[in-house]
Amino acid sequence: MARGLLAAAALLGFLQASSSFEVKDSSGKVCILADLTVAFSVEYKTNVQKEFVHFFLPQNASVDSQSSCGKDNASHPILVLDFGGGHSLSLNFSESADKYQVEELVFHYNLSDATLFPNSSTGGMKTVSHKSIIQAHMGTQYRCINSKHINMKNVNVTFSNVTLEAYLTNGTLSVNKTECAEDRVSTTTMVPTTPKQTTSQSPTTGPAPTSPPNPTVGKYNVTGPNGTCVLAYMGLQLNITYQQKDEKMGLDLLNFVPHNTTSSGRCDNTSALLNLTFEKTRVIFQFALNATAEKFFLQGVSVSTTLPSEAKNPKFEATNNSMSELRASVGNSYKCSSEENLQVTDQALVNVFNVQVQIFKIDGDKFGPEHSGILSRCSSYLPFGN
Ligand SMILES: *[C@@H]1O[C@H](CO)[C@@H](O)[C@H](O)[C@H]1NC(C)=O
Numbered sequence: 001m002a003r004g005l006l007a008a009a010a011l012l013g014f015l016q017a018s019s020s021f022e023v024k025d026s027s028g029k030v031c032i033l034a035d036l037t038v039a040f041s042v043e044y045k046t047n048v049q050k051e052f053v054h055f056f057l058p059q060n061a062s063v064d065s066q067s068s069c070g071k072d073n074a075s076h077p078i079l080v081l082d083f084g085g086g087h088s089l090s091l092n093f094s095e096s097a098d099k100y101q102v103e104e105l106v107f108h109y110n111l112s113d114a115t116l117f118p119n120s121s122t123g124g125m126k127t128v129s130h131k132s133i134i135q136a137h138m139g140t141q142y143r144c145i146n147s148k149h150i151n152m153k154n155v156n157v158t159f160s161n162v163t164l165e166a167y168l169t170n171g172t173l174s175v176n177k178t179e180c181a182e183d184r185v186s187t188t189t190m191v192p193t194t195p196k197q198t199t200s201q202s203p204t205t206g207p208a209p210t211s212p213p214n215p216t217v218g219k220y221n222v223t224g225p226n227g228t229c230v231l232a233y234m235g236l237q238l239n240i241t242y243q244q245k246d247e248k249m250g251l252d253l254l255n256f257v258p259h260n261t262t263s264s265g266r267c268d269n270t271s272a273l274l275n276l277t278f279e280k281t282r283v284i285f286q287f288a289l290n291a292t293a294e295k296f297f298l299q300g301v302s303v304s305t306t307l308p309s310e311a312k313n314p315k316f317e318a319t320n321n322s323m324s325e326l327r328a329s330v331g332n333s334y335k336c337s338s339e340e341n342l343q344v345t346d347q348a349l350v351n352v353f354n355v356q357v358q359i360f361k362i363d364g365d366k367f368g369p370e371h372s373g374i375l376s377r378c379s380s381y382l383p384f385g386n
Pocket residue numbers: 010011012013058060084
C-alpha cells in the first residue's frame with residue numbers, strides 16, 4: 001500500500017494545481033486555450049474485488065498531435081491531452097449559432113498501467129464518453145471555478161477552476177466571460193437574514209474597530225471510503241480587506257455560526273477536502289498527506305464570499321495552495337487553544353480558534369493523541385510521531 005501511495009503521490013506531484021494547454025493551427029495561430037483542474041475517479045476490477053482509484057490530470061499532461069483547430073466544415077476543433085501510461089482525455093468542440101460547446105468528452109484509459117491500476121484483472125484500453133458538457137457564447141471565455149461532475153460508466157470526471165475558450169480569433173482569451181451555472185448560484189444567493197457578526201468599516205477614516213466576539217467552535221467531519229477521514233473542531237472567522245466604491249478600504253469580519261454551517265468534503269489516499277459553507281461564504285480546507293514523513297498538513301485554503309454592498313467588487317475569492325499549517329503525524333491530532341491566523345492572501349485571513357484536527361487515520365471517530373500546550377505559538381509546532 002505504501003508503494004501505491006508513493007506512486008500516486010509522484011504522479012500527482014501532490015498538487016492539484018491547474019494546468020494550461022493550447023492548440024495551434026498549422027500557421028501557429030492559437031485556436032483553443034484551456035486551463036483546468038481535472039479529477040478522475042475510476043472503478044476497476046482486481047481478482048479479489050472492485051477498486052476505486054482517484055487521481056488528477058497531471059500538470060505535465062501533453063497536448064497530443066491529434067489535437068487540431070478543425071478544418072472549415074470538414075472537422076471540428078479538438079483538444080487531446082495525453083498523460084501517464086497511455087491515458088488520454090479529449091474535448092471535442094462544435095459551434096452552433098452564437099455558441100460553442102464541448103460536444104463530447106472522451107476518456108481513454110489503459111488498465112494495463114499498473115501505476116494507476118495495480119492488480120487490474122483485465123488489461124487493455126477502455127473508453128468512456130459523455131455528450132455536451134460545457135457551453136459558452138462565441139467570443140467569450142468559459143469560466144467555472146466550482147466543480148462540475150460528469151458521471152460515466154465506471155468513471156467520474158470532475159472539472160474545476162476551468163478557463164476555456166475555443167474558436168479563438170486573435171489568439172488570446174476574450175475579455176467577456178460565460179460564467180457557468182454552478183458559479184452563478186453562489187453569487188446570487190439571497191442576502192442573509194440572520195444577524196451575522198459582520199463589521200464593515202473604513203480603517204483609515206472610520207471609528208476604531210470593535211473586535212467581534214470569538215466564533216463558536218463547530219464540529220465538522222468528513223466520511224471517506226474507510227470511515228471518518230476528517231475530524232475538525234474549530235471556531236472560524238474570516239477577515240477580508242477590500243476596496244470600497246469610494247476607494248477607501250473596508251474590512252469584513254465574519255464569524256461562522258456552526259449550526260448554520262453546512263459541511264461536506266471528500267478524501268482520497270493522499271488528500272482530504274473539508275468544505276464549509278455559511279450563508280454566502282465558503283471556506284475550503286485542503287489537507288495533504290506527506291507519505292514519506294507520515295504527516296498530514298493543511299496545504300490549501302480557498303475562500304469565497306460576497307462582500308457588503310459598498311465594496312467595489314462584491315464577489316470575493318482568494319486561494320492559497322502552498323501552505324504548510326496544522327501539521328501533525330498521521331494517527332495524531334493537531335490542537336491549538338490560541339487563535340491561529342492563516343494568511344490566504346494579502347486581503348484574506350482565515351482565523352481559527354481552539355482548533356483540533358485530524359486527517360486520514362482516525363480511530364473510532366475520536367481524536368488520536370494530541371500535541372498541544374507545549375509551545376505558545378502552535379503554528380510552529382511540529383509534533384513527533386509516536
Ligand atoms: C510526468 O511527471 C511524473 C512525475 O511527476 C513522471 O513520472 C512522468 O514521467 C512525467 N511524464 C512526462 C510525459 O513527462
